[in-house]
Amino acid sequence: MAAVAAKKSEFDDLGVEVLSISTNSHFVHKIWQAEELSKMVEGGFPWPMVSDGNGRIGRAYGVYDEQGGVNIRGRFIIDPDGIIQAMEVLTPTVGRNVGELIRQVKAFQHVRDTGEVTPSGWQPGKPTLKPRPDLVGMVWKEWKVENAE
Amino acid sequence: MDIARAGGQAPDFEAMAYQDGKFEKIKLSDYAGKWTVICFYPGDFTFV
Known part of the structure; x- marks a missing residue:
């Protein structure tokens, strides 16, 4: 999530809001922000860090691992009409490519505009x-x- | 509720969140009219 946070100004320029979601409580999010994220990126993760304690949100998005009790790495681009335009789901061991996420946002915005x-x-x-x-x-x-x- | 799919409506949700030193309830539908990215991840303090 630090890699996404590091691109805050690019997301702002594109008018994109970001939400991170894990099954940790909002209390644990606070400590993670203070103890680790804020040491990786100035200001830490600047958007809401959502708590999905019972996996209800993860189930709705098809990313909840019932055995592990965690949400795997799902990333969704949602347009202003609330439509999911892109989704990418990775198992936990490989991280995302934030540059590709930004490229896809730019492409979907271009398509919508033109x-x-x-x-x-x-x-x-x-x-x-x-x-x-x-x-x-x-x-x-x-x-x-x-x-x- | 339908499961998420590309081209479909994003399932709405309401949940507690932490931001800027505050705890607050947030709702996906409050982001209507904006481009929004949601990122699930396995857990705080994991390595990747």
């Missing part, structure tokens, strides 16, 4: 595609696999 679609690996400034009948079978003319890198 009606264009963003091909593989899209970053702001790279070519997009405008869906239309005469593009069918012609994507190879407008988009090259090198654009994905």
Whole structure:
């Protein structure tokens, strides 16, 4: 969560709010913030740290591990209409890539604002595609696999 | 409640949270109109 907190200004620029959720109590969140997160990132985790003590939220999102009694690493991008636009779920041993999260937010915001679609690996400034009948079978003319890198 | 899926409505929830030295009840639906990212993780003080 420290890696997400470190990108606070980028999330602010994109108008994105973040919530972290684990099965720990809000009391434990306070101590984790004080004892560890605030030593990794100035100010610590700057958004609400939510307590999901009984796993009710995790179950609703399909990330609650009944045997372990914990929520595994699920990440969801929710648009202003409350629709989940992206989800990524990892088992506990591999951490997230915050850069990829930010790229996806930018892509979904671009799509929402323009009606264009963003091909593989899209970053702001790279070519997009405008869906239309005469593009069918012609994507190879407008988009090259090198654009994905 | 339906389970979360990409393209579907995000399940609403209400729960206690810690932020800025305060405990408060927060509700996902209070974030309507904003882009919101929610991150689940296995636990405070875990290594990754």
